[in-house]
Amino acid sequence: MNKRIFLSAPHMSGNELKYIEKVFESNYIAPLGEYVNKFEDSIKNYTGSSNALAVTSGTAAIHLALRVLGIKEGDDVMASTFTFIGSINAILYQGANPIFIDSEKETWNLCPKLLNKYLCECDKKPKALIVTHLYGQSANIEKIADICKLHGIYLIEDAAESLGASYKGKHTGTFGDFGIYSFNGNKILTTSGGGILISNNKDWIEKAKFYSTQAKEPFIHYEHLEYGYNYRMSNVLAAIGVAQMEVIEDRVHKKREIFEWYKEFLKDIKEITFMPELEESRANRWLTTLIFEKTSYEKIMKALDEVNVESRPLWKPMHKQKLFLNTMSVLNGVSEELFEKGICLASSTTMTKDDVKMICDVIRKNLD
Structure with missing residues (x-):
């Protein structure tokens, strides 16, 4: 019997251990450190996004995006029906109602015609759309983004599977208000577990960073006016990410x-x-x-x-x-x-x- 061939196995670049050793030498194991910043910078430099936030998973990144955009209980959030449940779970975390939009044959991704038809006919306007770039391939994102702008809908791109994919030379994840990437074990790059939230809106990313670190107010003691999450990526995993981004x-x-x-x-x-x-x-x-x-x-x-x-x-x-x-x-x-x-x-x-x-x-x- 031949050695098992996996669907999408982790593939190390060769520099991961070297960078992990540097993390251990610094003793900045978690939650933050030099390599978290380096990893975020590598994503910004590669995708052209102005801001990036390294977090524990792609789902956490979507959840933060929804929270920052003010999505709350009872709101409607549209999403690709042909997708992994992680992006939909984030909607449920906020107590919002998912509305599923089917695919088009031309791309297998979300159908712009169905999206526009629903937005023109619905009685209650949804607050946002989460569109998945399926199996590493760009959705018809320019049309989708134009429809969202026309109807005043926030656009979150679930590019968990599509780091490195582009449309008209522009990276998936950079067309909407937010984009997310996943670095789970079977993705094109992996940090074993982790994700990135990107946006060109610096204030939104700063707010997401605040929520991702337990919403701690800027006092010497622990002061909290809002609830947050333990969503930040560790320095160890970020070191793996830096090495992965090199390839x-x-x-x-x-x-x-x-x-x-x-x-x-x-x-x-x-x-x-x-x-x-x-x-x-x-x-x-x-x-x-x-x-x-x-x-x-x-x-x-x-x-x-x-x-x-x-x-x-x-x-x-x-x-x-x-x-x-x-x-x-x-x-x-x-x-x-x-x-x-x-x-x-x-x-x-x-x-x-x-x-x-x-x-x-x-x-x-x-x-x-």
């Missing part, structure tokens, strides 16, 4: 190369459709994803697992989760169809072309 473009290049290998080996199979890349965008291809028109993705997953290769279904839409069965949803059937037909293939940046060929051979042998 971000190498990782994007390799992810995109892996996608091209899959495409090369499977291009003649008519029932397979890969996730499309929006025109004038660059996806980071965090995961190579595709749909089968006839073959069951469960059959393919079982066959891959038998040769020790990890895969998984596409996201189950939020409106199909039992937690959200009575939640307002604006649907066109696209996300449900994608979930029923789709699969995420192993895309670790340590993979070779032979690994991809072996996976594709297994897929070929198990097609209906």
Whole structure:
């Protein structure tokens, strides 16, 4: 049996331990220190955002954004239905009501037409939209941002999966009022766990920093007028992040190369459709994803697992989760169809072309 090939395994740059040792030498282990600042600076320099805040997770970053924007109990917040639950949980933390918007076939991401239609017809105006850049690919973000501006809606970009992706040369996460990135263990870069909140509004980031450090007032004693959270990233994890950011473009290049290998080996199979890349965008291809028109993705997953290769279904839409069965949803059937037909293939940046060929051979042998 070959060594297990994971969906998206951590891939160290080689400098992580060196920077961690410097953290230990300084004894600034947590919560803050030199490498937290360096990590935030590396994100700002790479994405072009004016301000960045390193926190414990991407979900924490979204939660802080909602809190800073004044989202409160009873408010409506729209979100992509075709996404991971982390971004939706943040809405629930604020006691707000999620409203799910379906996908478009052209990008698999949130559909601008459905978004605009709902905003033109709804009786109660939502306060914000959380749009996910799915599987490392840009949503139709320029149109979405224009619609939000037209209707006076705050825009938060869940770019947890899309660090390194761009639209018209501008990084995902930088089109809205806030953007977030995740550095969970399987992302394109990892700090084992962590996230970043970005915004060009310095006051908002300062307020988010205040909330993320238990909302402590500027006194020598512990004074609190508001409640906050323990959301700041540790100096140790930030040191890992600094080392990871040194190889971000190498990782994007390799992810995109892996996608091209899959495409090369499977291009003649008519029932397979890969996730499309929006025109004038660059996806980071965090995961190579595709749909089968006839073959069951469960059959393919079982066959891959038998040769020790990890895969998984596409996201189950939020409106199909039992937690959200009575939640307002604006649907066109696209996300449900994608979930029923789709699969995420192993895309670790340590993979070779032979690994991809072996996976594709297994897929070929198990097609209906």
